[in-house]
Amino acid sequence: MKTSIVVLIFAIGGILAHKVRYDNHKLYRLNPKTNEALEQLKQLEENDLEIKFWNDLRGKNHFVDILVPSEKIEEFEKFVRGFEIDLKLINTNIQEVIDAEKTNKRSTGMSWTAYNSLETIVDWMDSLATEYPDKVTKITVGKTYEGRDINGVKLSFNSNNTNNAVFIEANIHAREWITSAVVTWILNEFLTSTDAGVRNLAESHDWYIVPVLNVDGFQYTKTTDRMWRKTRTPYGKCYGVDPNRNWGYHWNEGGTSKNPCSDSYLGPAPFSEECTRTTSKYLSTIADKLIGYIGFHSYSQLLLIPYGHSPAHVENYDQLEEIGLKAAKSLAKRYGTQYTVGNIVETIYIASGSSMDWVKGNYKTPVTYTYELRDTGRYGFLLPAKQIIPTAEETLDSLVTMFEEYDAQTKQI
Ligand SMILES: [Zn+2]
Structure with missing residues (x-):
């Protein structure tokens, strides 16, 4: 009984919650060429949680894919250019890719x-x-x-x-x-x-x-x-x-x-x-x-x-x-x-x-x-x-x- 009420509350919460959108979020592929560049990327991953690393940082000369919100793109590109990091733009608007996915009814x-x-x-x-x-x-x-x-x-x-x-x-x-x-x-x-x-x-x-x-x-x-x-377990102000x-x-x-x-x-x-x-x-x-x-x-x-x-x-x-x-x-x-x-x-x-x-x-x-x-x-x-x-x-x-x-x-x- 208790469980079903909890599920119901979450279900209602799920319906009412706004969908997170990724309009103009860009996906980049980065390749750090030096240990210093690698270290800077590690710092970035730790310190800016709005910038999402899609894979683990493996080392120098190994790529990592990073999703950057639209409002952070200028700052991000400036940061990357400060170090020996190859930068490639993979996708200019991830929301379009999400919208193109089909979910079955x-x-x-x-x-x-x-x-x-x-x-x-x-x-x-x-x-x-x-x-x-x-x-x-x-x-x-x-x-x-x-x-x-x-x-x-x-x-x-x-x-x-x-x-x-x-x-x-x-x-x-x-x-x-x-x-x-x-x-x-x-x-x-x-x-x-x-x-x-x-x-x-x-x-x-x-x-x-x-x-x-x-x-x-x-x-x-x-x-x-x-x-x-x-x-989805809550831990302080964050989840999961x-x-x-x-x-x-x-x-x-x-x-x-x-x-x-x-x-x-x-x-x-x-x-x-x-x-x-x-x-x-x-x-x-x-x-x-x-x-x-x-x-x-x-x-x-x-x-x-x-x-x-x-x-x-x-x-x-x-x-x-x-x-x-x-x-x-x-x-x-x-x-x-x-x-x-x-x-x-x-x-x-x-x-x-x-x-x-x-x-x-x-x-x-x-x-x-x-x-x-x-x-x-x-x-x-x-x-x-x-x-x-x-x-x-x-x-x-x-x-x-x-x-x-x-x-x-x-x-x-
Ligand atoms: Zn996995």
Whole structure:
């Protein structure tokens, strides 16, 4: 009762709240050429939270995409020109890209030619459980601060599948809409595809699939702010923790911010967030069944291996790199999309407290990857809906190879 009142209040708040607009906000790609320039950009990221860094600062000679509000453009360009930083304008009005995105109406049902609402995704998963009662079971893996359920499905074609399950998580970062779109498309293929490779993948493992983990944040991207990343827990005058910096394995060991207003705020304590705490509890109940944990993010076209807190290689790094490279090769076949494979620290930058690291660190789950899906920056988080199916197709190609390779290796032992 109490929960439903809270949800109702937030729902009304969501309807009444004004949508955040990004008129004439410009997206730049910067490339710092010296350590000094890199340091200046770090300071800028810390000190001016109205200027939004879309990726982590990786080092000199690595690009970073930055969204600048219209009223700050002159000041920003002057600042950048003061240092050795290459500057490229990628988009002159991000609001136009947001307006061009299509969000599906609930009444038209699930679609992969538009981005779906939270309600459409949940309704669709409910309908799968009805349509495939012997294969699909609805699961609730946790709760959110605003009292919503974190929903997913368990998919099992074969009751003899034991201890070979794979957990798939998407939209832990709210604005990365392509991730839940891809994951739901793959789930649909698992149920309907007649391709031999897909059938084998779907049927030889049990699947736990959670398309939207950060439910409050995702809903907020739909009602209020398309560019929201974090949870919606209030901390002082700001909201939200980065839920992929909040897990209790080497938490607070770099790549995070202690400022509650920052997009990478790690939270006051590990598992401070209802969604990470409750999901981790759920995972601990099925951990002994899992051979795989795959997290989906966007963007950058990367296939990442744990860990994010240290460059030290994880115990089965060589195996994960070998399988990852083969998976990336498969991914490239269909549309030529190129992925980089490697561990988080060496490929991007230090980023501690992720869900994948917590699973790997605690349970030594063998197949652990994080995808950073399309693209490499033209649209960034605002990938046009017409790219949903191509992105999903190539991603599924890579998953088929990934588990074919892993299963073949483990059978040899
Ligand atoms: Zn992300």
